[in-house]
Amino acid sequence: MTEKNKTSIPSPAPIAEPTGKLGVLLVGLGAVSTTFIAGVEAVRRGKALPIGSLTQMACIRLGKRTENRNPRIRDFVPLATLDDLVFGAWDIFPDSAYEAALHAGVLERSLIEDLKPFLSKIKPMPAAFDRSYVKRLDGRNVKPAANKYELAEQLIADIENFRKKHHCTRLVMIWCASTEVYLEPAPKHHGTLKAFEAAMKANHKSIAPSMLYAYAALKCGVPFANGAPNLTVDIPALIELAQMNHVPICGKDFKTGQTFMKTLIAPGLKSRMLGLQGWYSTNILGNRDGEVLDDPESFKTKEESKLSVLEYILQPELYPELYRDFSHVVRINYYPPRGDNKEGWDNIDIVGWLGYPMQVKINFLCRDSILAAPLVLDLALFLDLAQRAGMRGIQEWLSFYFKSPMVAPQLYPEHDIFIQLMKLKNTLRHLRGEDLITHLGLEYYD
Amino acid sequence: MTEKNKTSIPSPAPIAEPTGKLGVLLVGLGAVSTTFIAGVEAVRRGKALPIGSLTQMACIRLGKRTENRNPRIRDFVPLATLDDLVFGAWDIFPDSAYEAALHAGVLERSLIEDLKPFLSKIKPMPAAFDRSYVKRLDGRNVKPAANKYELAEQLIADIENFRKKHHCTRLVMIWCASTEVYLEPAPKHHGTLKAFEAAMKANHKSIAPSMLYAYAALKCGVPFANGAPNLTVDIPALIELAQMNHVPICGKDFKTGQTFMKTLIAPGLKSRMLGLQGWYSTNILGNRDGEVLDDPESFKTKEESKLSVLEYILQPELYPELYRDFSHVVRINYYPPRGDNKEGWDNIDIVGWLGYPMQVKINFLCRDSILAAPLVLDLALFLDLAQRAGMRGIQEWLSFYFKSPMVAPQLYPEHDIFIQLMKLKNTLRHLRGEDLITHLGLEYYD
Amino acid sequence: MTEKNKTSIPSPAPIAEPTGKLGVLLVGLGAVSTTFIAGVEAVRRGKALPIGSLTQMACIRLGKRTENRNPRIRDFVPLATLDDLVFGAWDIFPDSAYEAALHAGVLERSLIEDLKPFLSKIKPMPAAFDRSYVKRLDGRNVKPAANKYELAEQLIADIENFRKKHHCTRLVMIWCASTEVYLEPAPKHHGTLKAFEAAMKANHKSIAPSMLYAYAALKCGVPFANGAPNLTVDIPALIELAQMNHVPICGKDFKTGQTFMKTLIAPGLKSRMLGLQGWYSTNILGNRDGEVLDDPESFKTKEESKLSVLEYILQPELYPELYRDFSHVVRINYYPPRGDNKEGWDNIDIVGWLGYPMQVKINFLCRDSILAAPLVLDLALFLDLAQRAGMRGIQEWLSFYFKSPMVAPQLYPEHDIFIQLMKLKNTLRHLRGEDLITHLGLEYYD
Amino acid sequence: MTEKNKTSIPSPAPIAEPTGKLGVLLVGLGAVSTTFIAGVEAVRRGKALPIGSLTQMACIRLGKRTENRNPRIRDFVPLATLDDLVFGAWDIFPDSAYEAALHAGVLERSLIEDLKPFLSKIKPMPAAFDRSYVKRLDGRNVKPAANKYELAEQLIADIENFRKKHHCTRLVMIWCASTEVYLEPAPKHHGTLKAFEAAMKANHKSIAPSMLYAYAALKCGVPFANGAPNLTVDIPALIELAQMNHVPICGKDFKTGQTFMKTLIAPGLKSRMLGLQGWYSTNILGNRDGEVLDDPESFKTKEESKLSVLEYILQPELYPELYRDFSHVVRINYYPPRGDNKEGWDNIDIVGWLGYPMQVKINFLCRDSILAAPLVLDLALFLDLAQRAGMRGIQEWLSFYFKSPMVAPQLYPEHDIFIQLMKLKNTLRHLRGEDLITHLGLEYYD
Ligand SMILES: NC(=O)c1ccc[n+]([C@@H]2O[C@H](COP(=O)([O-])OP(=O)(O)OC[C@H]3O[C@@H](n4cnc5c(N)ncnc54)[C@H](O)[C@@H]3O)[C@@H](O)[C@H]2O)c1
Ligand SMILES: NC(=O)c1ccc[n+]([C@@H]2O[C@H](COP(=O)([O-])OP(=O)(O)OC[C@H]3O[C@@H](n4cnc5c(N)ncnc54)[C@H](O)[C@@H]3O)[C@@H](O)[C@H]2O)c1
Ligand SMILES: NC(=O)c1ccc[n+]([C@@H]2O[C@H](COP(=O)([O-])OP(=O)(O)OC[C@H]3O[C@@H](n4cnc5c(N)ncnc54)[C@H](O)[C@@H]3O)[C@@H](O)[C@H]2O)c1
Ligand SMILES: NC(=O)c1ccc[n+]([C@@H]2O[C@H](COP(=O)([O-])OP(=O)(O)OC[C@H]3O[C@@H](n4cnc5c(N)ncnc54)[C@H](O)[C@@H]3O)[C@@H](O)[C@H]2O)c1
């Protein structure tokens, strides 16, 4: 937005207070979910810091640079506290959060043992699952049902039971389950809510299990975030439902690791008008996610999500001499010695003054779930905030967290992480009636 | 700045047209200067692209995202064209730009030979030089003088002769000479213009040769940029002179290579609230600049410039748990096989959720002068623009180009390259009366 | 061999002198072949050094350390000189060596232009080719024939014509053509010379074009080396023919780049009894070879060749605790910005004292054909030497040059490059009746 | 040695059996020593494997390749077993092995706690120490004495007390203490045993504390190995004493980490006659050893040891075109986040066919003490073996373990790790009357 057009911006509604329990419903109780749950509990017990979480750690600058006003975000907007959170999950394996955390191999055994009584109590509800959407997995903790519509009804029942049992005033749902195979958008079945419901009943193959969870959440008025690259809630039918039921939604695909790095480096190269000849990215990882992505169809979903980032950031249509013809290769290799410590190697071929070539190589020894867990926390708290602030449908200001951000149909997605962060923070400023930051700063001179 | 305080921003003055020749006076005719000069000439002849230069290549987004207004910067603000530029230089070696370019070994021999007639004509004027400020160099093309004040007077004469000889309507001066030894700010001699002039006459050791060039420029009303980390124009006496004579100034130390990367990565880590345990940076380079920096005193000047970057970006005072105690080591090693292809290796120890460590390694096979040359061009054109727009003194909006940006005394320097770029672009928008960008964008929803 | 068993070693026959021209027949006139030919010519003209070639550069230590006898290999054994070499080639494209060298993009244009008259005269003979063995290529310079046997007869005619036309006293042939698709050994057709000739006439699909070249060479008494991983001469039928006709043969797959590095590092790890958990190797390259290897079937041939190396060096059967279960992944990605500069990135997960893990990362910015060309030269000269020394059949002592060395059926291949080099040098010592080196050296003490 | 000269090799004496306890006396009870001691105990308890140790893990090939004789080294030569070992130490800090191991931060806390009763009993004897030889350290557990000779006498008493107290039949001593400052060889004081003893009494500064330990050991007939780069036992006076008293000695400076890698890669480059333009090595480490090496004088001792390696391996005198003028830079930087995990980054500029340049980058994430501990074990056992086999003075066959191997005065040191290993194994074969391996292998053909 721009200053002049201020009139067109909806002025912020009052924000309801976050009283009572907030239930966080996780689809999939794997590496990311258990790292998130165990971490929140460890933080609540004062054993660790919620590093990587903006809602818990970040400050927001207000006013002029010389005013020195930098409150914590959580003191600036009314968020649920960690103590308010209760957790639920679905998974195709019956393992409790304790067993699943051990299996995931992300956290140190001693921490998991400390939290054993707490984690053991979190047992996954039976999943809505179908092997044709995740070829490498097979589990028994699965709901039987006549058709997809019936599955959705069972999920709705799960949600309402959870709400009652845990006395929650609000809920949010986050997809942290495996990446499903690549599905083309199917306007005939995804185009309207009506068509979608008909397709569910007809058991149509363009309705993936993840869509059933999203549908169930929205029917129950529960905000939904999608941490994987599957289509899921990013179809007209479900966007319509979100609008109708006043529910905020966002996605897709948590931005961590290599893509996170890409969205730092690429805007940096563009900021300096350095050209790009090629970008080769390879990843090695050895966890269950890596096993699932070893299947070419699941990989295709991920690849699409990872490839588009550069195109959008670099704007080849504006800068054909710099960014039109670069070669972009992304590979993921299942390599068991790495475990959850997904490692990336990037080779970037850039071009400078008069066309002289240079190279940047980046080796990122990261930990996948350690990077993803704080995003789950922020999304849970921000979606709940959005709902209390009366925001509904696509939350573009949460693009910061995603590799393939959902946006209004007429817009291109913004991938530059710095613009995304500015959008997020200016949204918070706007919600509280504070001035937006432009970084002009001429008032300090003369 | 913020929306509310708009009233306090000086409203943009009309900008004088860039008619006539613009003389670019370069202190030092080494690798950077010759790469810049030869490059501009190659671009003028249609043989190469000015990649890396915002003034030549970049667009600027205006209005709303859906308006699709993205003019080239050079079509948006009135800049001198490449055809308007004429070049002059001082150096302690008598080599012409042709010989110096061959010696520097940056550009391909065949390109240099093509431009031989043009480059051979650019011969350096004798330098104001003193070996005690650059220990590793010794040259004969040096001005004899009774004292530093006399040297400054000779430089002033050089400037005015150049102006006349080349029929320039405007001039700018850019320090592209070797890094001088580390000097502490000396309030007694640097504090006021009067004290400064006295110290020059007294030949005081706190007056480095670079200060004489800056003094001469400002006396002649010529904007001055400092591409090296030496104090030079960043002292109260010369800031006072710049204000008095209505001359824009900026510096210090071109931001290229490793530090450029640092100012991409560090804001990215902070954007996600990832902690930092340590950052180890080593550089290998084999050109004359590397030889000069092999002297511990010159290195100290550079090291100070390179070290402060992280402190400012990461704000340890706001985020003590994340950024207080990291270990930051910067090394530069003279390694002749590299030539001008300065290569950096960075090891970054970061910390995520619950304190788990991760590592990023960056290997940048860069070309020092290829990265610096377009910055010289942009600074020349933007300083000239600033002068025609009536801006004087420190140009904070040009921080984008520097490792140690000059700022108003009450402010901390902004090192985040994305904020710097936003500041630069919003300054241009402001100069032309366009709306500033805030990236809120809520008007696209609901 | 061991000292005691000396009696069983065939004692060296006298070696015929290398008088007259040696014709080097290259199958494939691509990047490797043209880099080899142009390089030999540049060396003959005194413009460059034959770096990477043992026959041209290396010394060989004789006697005790204190004797200081280190003649050049080429002064120690009677080799053809560079001046004796004449070149011929087959290719499916009609480009001369001049055009092919330009296309390959390995050597600087200026060098190729200097050699233009020489290179233009080398024009490829029409190839024996069949697209079903190299799916990504299609060329018109191809021999028509009723069946494979007829093709072989045409190749024999080519060889004899070349011999006459260029007045060669000796010939050698080296396969430098594209990697063919993976073929399983087919005992029924490859098992005996008789079966093989029948299969050629029957146009059987287990007879690849490369086998026709090898057959033709051996029929003409011409030593044959195989630089690619295809089976080619490594089948019982052709080994039988080599024995019968007294022709030396060797192969397969030039050991350069990443595999070369592997055979340095792996013996080093084993020398220290450091364990291995995994080795991930990825390659990016952008030349025609890369394009061919982008085809999964050609890649499979290469992959087999690249994977076996570690198994043999590390001897998991002797060291199960250290080397039984490591994960070994090799990837090749076609990435055009790299051109011929194939780049490798290796991640090696090793294990030390008490099981503690460590990592080695190797990034090799290599040039494929620059590494391969001197191997072609050495193989040509050493095969010719072997023939003059009366050696026939598999030349295990040339294992040094290959990723998948051919060995006697009862033996495992030796991949350790240091053992291979010792074997090569001790073979030369043996040929000249010098003592073999054992590196005991106790005679220097007490 | 060579076959013909077999007569000059001393034929192997019978080897005394290793009955009774072997006392291992460690100078310095820091990271390496405690990792060694705790590791041996963990292995004795069946909790871990002695990975990295040839005496415990390696096999040795005997006879022909087809014989398949590959006994473990420890079954082939009579070595002390792990159960026979008892440990003693000196240190300037009074911490027991338990406390020192915790401080070192190499092994997991849980392992150290398991071994607490055992480790706590190992308490260091007061050290012979002088701060002017290790500037960064200061400890109180130090022997007072009138002069250096008296200190040596106290050490002799310590040794004999230990022998009696622990009922040892044999002892060995290994220097695992800090690197002392660089000392020039001082022929006047180091030249003969007599001069050396006079200098001790005169408290001459060319007698470092490490020499006193070595002197005491040799006087007591105890074999001595030097794991640091200090001169120590590598002076004529002490070599004379070793000969006289029939004691084996070896050193200097454990070859681990980066130098270990160098001695793999450099012979590999030379094997292929690839030229070298430069080798830049940087190390980051954060343990006490790193702190000591941060002192320029201690670093100089280390640097000398690290630099010479390449010169010897590459033989520039034989290969001036390839190896005469390369640039070799070695840096060590103290960087606390690394702890004991010393990390190396190497950049290697190589040259191939016709002079084309290539690069290899190696990033070694190693663990210093994990690599050193098994070397301590092997040296203890092999020195004891040597003594029982009647070998005395310099043990060149143990060069395999050292960065600066001690050799007979007329010889150059052998740095190639593969030659070193061959020498070691052929020495063992020789001791047992087995054939030496030459890798000729012609007997398998024809
Ligand atoms: N940094 C990151 O970790 C990161 C980043 C981006 C995206 N993601 C995505 O987040 C998701 C979770 O990652 P993870 O590492 O936790 O994977 P994981 O394999 O450890 O866990 C996923 C869990 O989902 C379960 N599951 C699969 N289908 C289900 C269904 N229909 N209903 C209920 N449960 C189902 C699986 O059984 C498994 O336990 C993956 O899709 C991954 O691609 C992760
Ligand atoms: N990427 C980059 O190249 C980069 C980045 C940041 C800063 N810099 C700085 O830019 C400057 C120029 O870099 P370069 O690579 O061209 O170095 P260079 O050594 O090639 O050229 C510097 C020239 O300045 C001359 N000189 C020294 N003192 C002088 C004086 N008093 N008057 C006139 N001439 C003098 C020297 O003789 C030399 O020719 C250096 O200070 C360098 O640190 C360069
Ligand atoms: N370092 C190295 O370069 C290296 C290492 C190991 C193996 N190799 C192998 O060496 C071979 C040559 O490599 P290159 O880089 O020169 O490849 P290239 O693609 O540049 O050249 C191969 C040439 O062979 C020709 N060809 C294909 N089939 C033929 C046939 N049946 N008869 C005649 N010509 C035929 C092609 O037209 C092409 O011109 C490849 O198989 C490659 O895998 C190369
Ligand atoms: N990979 C490796 O770890 C490696 C490789 C090569 C060489 N080294 C060398 O091995 C030695 C030990 O390494 P570390 O990591 O164990 O170091 P450390 O600093 O942990 O231990 C050395 C110990 O020696 C003690 N010490 C110093 N001077 C002494 C003296 N005169 N008498 C008795 N004790 C004394 C110190 O107090 C300290 O506890 C160092 O010299 C190091 O350079 C180690």
Ligand code: NA
């Ligand atoms: Na890959």
Ligand code: NA
């Ligand atoms: Na360094």
